[in-house]
Amino acid sequence: xxxxxxxxxxxxxxxxxxxxxxxxxxxxxxxxxxxxxxxxxxxxxxxxxxxxxxxxxxxxxxxxxxxxxxxxxxxxxxxxxxxxxxxxxxxxxxxxxxxxxxxxxxxxxxxxxxxxxxxxxxxxxxxxxxxxxxxxxxxxxxxxxxxxxxxxxxxxxxxxxxxxxxxxxxxxxxxxxxxxxxxxxxxxxxxxxxxxxxxxxxxxxxxxxxxxxxxxxxxxxxxxxxxxxxxxxxxxxxxxxxxxxxxxxxxxxxxxxxxxxxxxxxxxxxxxxxxxxxxxxxxxxxxxxxxxxxxxxxxxxxxxxxxxxxxxxxxxxxxxxxxxxxxxxxxxxxxxxxxxxxxxxxxxxxxxxxxxxxxxxxxxxxxxxxxxxxxxxxxxxxxxxxxxxxxxxxxxxxxxxxxxxxxxxxxxxxxxxxxxxxxxxxxxxxxxxxxxxxxxxxxxxxxxxxxxxxxxxxxxxxxxxxxxxxxxxxxx
Numbered sequence: 001x002x003x004x005x006x007x008x009x010x011x012x013x014x015x016x017x018x019x020x021x022x023x024x025x026x027x028x029x030x031x032x033x034x035x036x037x038x039x040x041x042x043x044x045x046x047x048x049x050x051x052x053x054x055x056x057x058x059x060x061x062x063x064x065x066x067x068x069x070x071x072x073x074x075x076x077x078x079x080x081x082x083x084x085x086x087x088x089x090x091x092x093x094x095x096x097x098x099x100x101x102x103x104x105x106x107x108x109x110x111x112x113x114x115x116x117x118x119x120x121x122x123x124x125x126x127x128x129x130x131x132x133x134x135x136x137x138x139x140x141x142x143x144x145x146x147x148x149x150x151x152x153x154x155x156x157x158x159x160x161x162x163x164x165x166x167x168x169x170x171x172x173x174x175x176x177x178x179x180x181x182x183x184x185x186x187x188x189x190x191x192x193x194x195x196x197x198x199x200x201x202x203x204x205x206x207x208x209x210x211x212x213x214x215x216x217x218x219x220x221x222x223x224x225x226x227x228x229x230x231x232x233x234x235x236x237x238x239x240x241x242x243x244x245x246x247x248x249x250x251x252x253x254x255x256x257x258x259x260x261x262x263x264x265x266x267x268x269x270x271x272x273x274x275x276x277x278x279x280x281x282x283x284x285x286x287x288x289x290x291x292x293x294x295x296x297x298x299x300x301x302x303x304x305x306x307x308x309x310x311x312x313x314x315x316x317x318x319x320x321x322x323x324x325x326x327x328x329x330x331x332x333x334x335x336x337x338x339x340x341x342x343x344x345x346x347x348x349x350x351x352x353x354x355x356x357x358x359x360x361x362x363x364x365x366x367x368x369x370x371x372x373x374x375x376x377x378x379x380x381x382x383x384x385x386x387x388x389x390x391x392x393x394x395x396x397x398x399x400x401x402x403x404x405x406x407x408x409x410x411x412x413x414x415x416x417x418x419x420x421x422x423x424x425x426x427x428x429x430x431x432x433x434x435x436x437x438x439x440x441x442x443x444x445x446x447x448x449x450x451x452x453x454x455x456x457x458x459x460x461x462x463x464x465x466x467x468x469x470x471x472x473x474x475x476x
Contacts, residue, residue, distance in 0.1 A: 027054040028130045035123045063158040063188045066225050068100045078219040085109030089288040089380040092152045095160025099128035099135050113382045129398040132338040134360050137393040140171045144261035146385040147178045151377040158188040165205035170266045181273045185232040193228025214240035238273050262367045262385050288380050296378035304370050318349030330466045332433050337400045344407035348376040389415035397429045405437045421449045428469050436465040
C-alpha cells in the first residue's frame with residue numbers, strides 16, 4: 001500500500017507487522033498520518049507512540065489498562081455466549097479511538113465497523129484506516145447512522161463520550177434501532193464502576209432507559225485492573241414492549257421503520273422486533289462462516305428479499321468472476337490491497353468472493369437503488385448507505401482499491417461524473433487501483449475523465465476498466 005506524505009511517498013505494507021498470537025504491534029509511517037497531538041494527549045494510556053519514523057500501536061486504551069487482548073478475554077469470560085467469530089460476527093465500535101478493539105478482533109473472525117467524529121483527538125479514524133482496520137467518520141447527533149435496522153450482532157462503547165441519556169435517550173434509541181434482536185450492547189465507562197454522585201446519576205439514568213427499552217442486564221463485572229463492564233441484551237420479541245406500564249418511548253409507526261436512514265432525523269420510538277418465519281426459532285443468522293453462503297430469510301417488514309435461486313446465481317457468478325478474472329488476469333497486485341470499497345455492492349457477492357483474501361470490503365449501497373444492505377449484514381459483512389453525488393465520510397487516501405459494478409449509469413441524470421471521479425481520486429491511495437465493470441458506452445465516458453487525473457487505464461475484454469492512480473501532483 002502506498003500513502004501520500006508531506007515529504008514523499010511511504011510504502012505502508014512494508015512496516016505493518018501483525019503477530020497472529022499474543023499482542024499485536026502494528027506500525028505505520030508517521031509521515032502518512034503526521035498528527036502528534038494524540039501521541040501526547042494519550043501517552044499514559046498506550047494508544048499510540050512514535051518510534052523513529054513510525055507510529056506504533058501497542059493495543060492500549062482508556063479502558064484497556066492491561067491491553068486490549070486482556071479486555072477482550074475478560075468480555076469472553078463474563079459472557080461465554082458471545083462466541084467471537086461464530087455467534088458474534090459483525091460489531092459496531094462507537095467512539096473507537098485508534099480502533100485497537102476492532103483490530104484485535106480480526107484474528108477472531110469478527111468484523112468490526114469502528115467509527116468516531118473528528119474532534120480534539122484529531123485523526124483517529126485516519127489512524128485506523130492507515131492500520132487497515134474498517135472505520136469511518138460519523139457522529140450520533142441529530143440524524144440516524146447510515147445503517148439499516150437490526151444490523152449489528154454487538155455494539156461496543158468504551159468511554160466513547162456519548163451522553164446516552166441526552167434528549168430523553170435518543171442516542172441510545174439509535175443504538176437500539178441498529179442492534180439485532182438478541183444482540184448485546186457492551187458498555188465500559190466510569191458510571192458502571194464508580195460511586196461518586198455524578199457517575200451514579202448517569203448510571204441511574206441508564207437503568208431507567210434500558211428498562212424502558214426492555215433491555216436486560218446479562219453481565220456486570222469488574223476486571224483485575226478495576227475497570228467495570230456491563231452487558232445489555234436486546235429483546236427477541238415484542239411481548240415486553242406490549243406489556244410495559246407506560247408506552248414511553250412508543251413503538252414506531254411501521255412504514256417509518258422501512259425508510260432508508262439517509263439524512264433521516266433520529267426517531268423517539270422503538271421499532272417492532274421482526275417476527276421469525278414459521279419454522280424458525282429466531283431471526284438470528286446461523287453461525288459464521290456458514291452464514292456467508294446462507295440465504296437470509298425473507299424479511300417480515302416488507303423490505304427487499306432474494307430467492308434461493310437468485311442468491312445462488314449471484315454468489316456463483318461473483319465467485320467465478322473474482323477467482324477467474326479479477327485475481328489473476330487484470331494486472332492488480334492484490335498483495336498491496338488491504339482496504340477495499342465496493343461502490344455498488346448489491347447483495348455483497350464481490351466481498352463474499354474475496355473472503356479468503358487478507359483484506360476487508362466496505363460495501364456501499366447507493367440510496368437510489370434497491371435496499372440490499374440488510375442482506376449484506378445478514379451475511380456477516382459490513383457496509384453503509386451512500387449517495388455518490390456527495391462526498392464519502394472518510395479521509396483522503398484511505399482506500400487501496402475501489403470496485404464499481406454498473407454504478408455510473410444511474411448517476412448521470414443527477415450529478416456530473418467528473419465530480420464522482422474527483423471524489424474517487426480523493427479517497428484512493430496513490431498507487432491504488434480502480435476496477436470498473438460496466439457497459440462499453442459508460443466505460444468510454446469514464447476513461448477520458450480518469451486519464452485526465454493522470455491515472456493509468458487499461459481496458460480488458462471490452463467489459464473491465466482497470467485504473468491505477470499514480471504519484472502525480474499539480475504543479476505549485
